[in-house]
Every structure is written in C-alpha cells, then in structure tokens.
Amino acid sequence: MAEATYAKGLEGVVAAESEICRIDGEQGKLFYLGYSIEDLARFSDFEETTYLLLYGRLPNKEEKERFSKRMRVSRDLAPEILEMVRNFPKDAHPMELLQSVISYLSGYIQHKIQHSATCNCRDTLHQVVQLASVVTAWQRFQEDKEYVPPRRDLSHGANFLYMMRGEEPDEFEGRVMDTCLVLHAEHGFNASTFTARVVASTMSTCYSSISAAIGSLYGSLHGGANEKAMAMVEAIGSKDKAAEWVNNALDSKQKIMGMGHRVYKAKDPRSIIMEEFLVQLSKRKNNTLSYDILKEVEKTFRERMEEKGKPIYPNVDFFSGAVYDLLGIPKILFTPIFAVSRVAGWLAHILEQRRDNRLYRPKSLYVGSEAREWLPLEKR
C-alpha cells in the first residue's frame, strides 16, 4: 500500500471523477452537463433541468412532458407527513424538518406509494418534488393558515409561490422563481453534495443520502449566505447609510456577505442573471430600496478592495435574498429553498456515484494516548 497522504479537510484531494458540472472560475462560467447556465436560465425550466441532471441529456418533447407530469403528480403530501409538519415546533428551523421528512419519506414512499426496492430513483420523484411542498406547508402553518394543496398546471417555481401564498403568482414572478431554482440546482462538489455521495457510496437509499445532504446544507459554513445578505440590507435600512455601514464593517474586519467567491475569480455568472431579476422585480413592484442599498454596498466594497488591487465581485447570494424578499418569501425559507433546488443536483451525484461506486473510506491518524491501565471507580 502506498504511503498515506495527510490532507486536513481533504484539501487538494480529488475524491471522484464527475461529468455533471463544470465551473470555470477564471472565466466566470458554469455549465450543467455542458450547457451554460445562461442558456439554462433563458431557455429551460426547473423540471427540464432536473431531467438533464438525472439523465445527462436534454429530453425530447415526449420525454419532457412525461417527466414533468411525473414530477407534478408527486407534489401532494400524505396526511402523516402533513402531521409531522404541523407538529414541528414553531420556533425550530425548517431545515431540521426537511432533513427529517425526507428520510421518513424513504420508508413511506417505498411501501405506501409505488416505489420499488430496485427503483433507480428516477421512477418516483417525491424526493425531489416534496421538499417544496414541505417548505410551503411549514410556512403556512407558521402563519396559522391551512395547507394549500399543489396545482398541476404550474411550473415547479410558480407552484411553490402558489402553495406558499394560496394565490397564483403572475407569470413573471412564477418564471423568476422557477429560474432561481434552475440557477441553484447544481454546483459541483460542495459539502452537501459530497455528503450525499458519501452516504450513497454505502449503497444506502437516495432518500437517506438526500436527507444527509440537507444536514450539511444546514451548517452555517455552507448554506445561509443569502439570508445573511438580506439581513445586512435590512440592517443598513437606506441607501445613504450603506457606504458608512460597509466602511465600518470592513474597518472592524467583518465579512460582507455575498461579495467574492471561493471558486469564481471573475463574476459569478449566476449573479448577473440574479441582478437582472432584481432590477425587473424592483421596477414592477415600485420598490428599489433593497437594490439601491445593494448597489451602494457593492460600490463601496469594490472601491475599498481596489485600493488593495483585488477586484471582488458579488456572488449569487448577494442579490438572491433581495429577489426572494420581493417575491414575499421570509428569510428563514432562503436556505430551505436552496435545498428545494439543489436536491436535483444531489440526486444526479447520487446516481453518478452508484454507476461506478467506491465506498469513501479515508483514514485517520491516531494521535491519542498510549494503552492505559484500567482505573477502578474508587481510585479516580
């Protein structure tokens, strides 16, 4: 056996090959299965993008219709699942509920609906679709409102807004929401996707693997950036206070949420699309407050960074919080919505992992005590 390499946090280690996502951080490009995020945002929708991720190619007309239909019939929640949502403590976080419901579904769908043990995870799509239903149901119960059953004539994004509001969104809002789901559906080997693959590598179910990934996304080092960016907008309050706020934050070494990205050295391509949505939504809603604040934050931040010769751009989280806010979505749902979308990518990675599986089994280096003699209780 070769000498073991110590790589804390697995830094610099390539854990697997993957065909799903290409990120070109230098050029600011993102591709799902070779298709650019710009084309996907412009021409595709969440259901079609999910098909692309799961099958590795775009569907033809018949396949697209069949797949879309399969997703839509899976939207409604079983009474027992609704009970779980209703019983969940109101002041607890919906990510914990999501993680729980998905593994509950594992047993539930398989044995009460039509899932078979040999299912390849594309036959039923509850694990992809029902996250949206759980998130919206949770939000309704928070407001002491009744569950709104899903509609089958709406896109995944529009139906999300419908189930949350109890009213059909206009076409533009539905389209924006659906495209936000496309933009977040996949992004390579981040911590949650890696988690999904680690669990899948034991040959556990897709539900178990997705549930575990939700657990990782809940971690403050992973999800939550757009929630914090929106909290920043609220804390600043008005455009004229933004420059001072940013200067103070930077002087006291605070991080400005949504600026810069570990992978993208050029502009995050998703942020360009997201900014355009924010511009249009702000205009339609006659409310440019958040956008004005964000642009002032961006300007001040970049001026400060340029003094140091570092060009730093906004990432997708910088604008997405304000977009969701204008769609009437409360901040606590921002990370759950990330899961509603990224589940498509997780499942793609789970399927890819299974196609050429190797159990992830790194070693640890023992740095603990030598053998110790037992000490009876009375001598301690």
Place this chain on the structure above:
Amino acid sequence: MAEATYAKGLEGVVAAESEICRIDGEQGKLFYLGYSIEDLARFSDFEETTYLLLYGRLPNKEEKERFSKRMRVSRDLAPEILEMVRNFPKDAHPMELLQSVISYLSGYIQHKIQHSATCNCRDTLHQVVQLASVVTAWQRFQEDKEYVPPRRDLSHGANFLYMMRGEEPDEFEGRVMDTCLVLHAEHGFNASTFTARVVASTMSTCYSSISAAIGSLYGSLHGGANEKAMAMVEAIGSKDKAAEWVNNALDSKQKIMGMGHRVYKAKDPRSIIMEEFLVQLSKRKNNTLSYDILKEVEKTFRERMEEKGKPIYPNVDFFSGAVYDLLGIPKILFTPIFAVSRVAGWLAHILEQRRDNRLYRPKSLYVGSEAREWLPLEKR
C-alpha cells in the same frame, strides 16, 4: 496550490487526526481513548463508556452518577415522536425511521425541552439515548403492542430489553446486552463516522450529523453483516448441514458472513468476548443450536482457507447475531441496535471535529462534455 491527488474513494488519504480510537489489526487489539476493549467489556458499562468517549477520560464517582442520571431522564419519548413511530409504514425499515426521528428531535429538543443553541451536545443526551426508545417502540408497534415507558433503575442495555419485551430481563441478560453496546460504541473512521464528521464540519447540529451517519449505516456496504450471519445460521438449520453448506457456498464464490475483517488480521478482540457470551447464553437457555452451527461453519471455513495458507478468523458480527437472537431480538433490529450503540462514538467524533474544525471539501475531476450549444425542444 499543490498538485491535486486523485484518490478514488479517498483510499490511502488521512482525512483527520483523532484521539478516540486505536485499532491494532496485526495484534487484534482495540482501544477507546487508550482503554482496551477487554477492560471496557469487563469493568465498564455503556453509560460510562459514553462518558469516556465524550469527555476523553473516565468519570469519577460523582460524575458517573450525574451523567448516568442525565442519560436516564432523557429516555422517554414525546407524544409527537411516538406518533411518528406509530405512523411509520410497518413494512418499511426502522433505520429510515431512526434517521428521520433524530433530525426531527433536533428541532424538537432544542425548542421544547431544555436544549440551548449554544449547547455543546453533552448537556442533553437525547440524541444518544432516544435511539433505543425509538427502536423498541417501533418493535412493540410491529407486534401490535403498546409502548413501554422506560425505567430509570436499569442500565441502558437492560432498559432496552425491558422496553422491547415489556418485562425486566434477568441480570445476566441485561449485562450481556449492555456490554454488546459497549463493544460496538466506537471503531474509528468507518463510513458512518466519517459521514457524521463531514456534516459536523459544516457546523451543523449534532442531531443533523448523527441522522446523516444513520443514513450511511443503513447502506448495505456498511451495516447489516450480523443480520446476514444470523440469516445464514437459519438457512443452514442444523450442525450436520453446516460443512456442506459452507463448501457449496465457497465453491460458488459466495461470501461467508462474519468471517475475516478488513482491518483485523489477527482475531477481532470483540469476537472473543461475543463468543463467550454466546456460549453462556446458549447454556442458560439450553439452546446450543446456533452456536453449534456457527462453530461448524468456522471450522469448515478455516480448513478451506488453511489450504490456501490464509488464517481467517470470525469477526464480531459472526457471533453477535446469534447472541441477539437468544436475547429474543428479531433480525431487523440488528442494524438499528448498531446505531443505538455507535451513536456514542459518532458524537465523540462530532465533538472532536468541532474542536479543530476544517470543512471537508475534496475536489472532483471533470470528465464530462465540452460546452454544448443549446438545442431547442423541437430539434431534439
């Protein structure tokens, strides 16, 4: 940045340092925090071993009593959790339920009981203790029996048998069960423990991390070996058929469950203790059927292997299934019991991960398609 290393399945990569567990495969030795598994099995119990794993040292008398009390008061299930258990499809696997309940508890305990957001996961021990209550409640409901509330005067192992049976086990059986939990509480960086650490590295909760680990343990490449070993005993049926069964299995290249171990080249030290339990239980119950079959399997197997010059020994799973069976535990609970015990080790690793955290973030190597031009639906 250094050149990336490609290590499929992270083979040969050291992902972290750890002080918790030392396994000496050549000598057949296992230590938790420096204490040998033989001493732990002989002198300790599951509660004290859990303390050792979580605090890194043995408790004194007062600490032991306080910790034990804290574990015991956390045993009872909330009505909503019992509902989840009751509603779970009867033909689904309890591991899926366990994974779900633990993340549900994450919100539940924190907000309804006494968990605080800054809790260090040792203040409440529901995440360790309640797995046993869920597993036994599930089993009761399977048999259309009522939930048996826990008792506080019994060890963790004895209380498990009590909640499952509705009757107090005799002292010996309680001791055997409790020691089985000690033997399985920790075993280094296996797939489920690694999963727990990956999720914990995002700074997610201990509940989320444990839930994810349960998902990995459910995978057929990880848990389930003792269930299969017991199924083998049942399939063989009697001692005189064992040799032929093993010979046939080996001739058709089948794996004999419970023989050999990836890490232990000498005897798995836990198997020696487990065999002794099996001998004693068989005698007490006047039922040596399983033991006789297993010994005949072992003998035949080793004769065949010695022809090839490879000494291969039974591992802990070889005997533990038969031990559980004599304790009246159905096979489907074997992997859940593994979780009931290993949760102590998972939590130890979660705490260790947090003390010197680095997000696990390996890379993937893109091997997919070049950029593709968008193809409108009508042209596909």
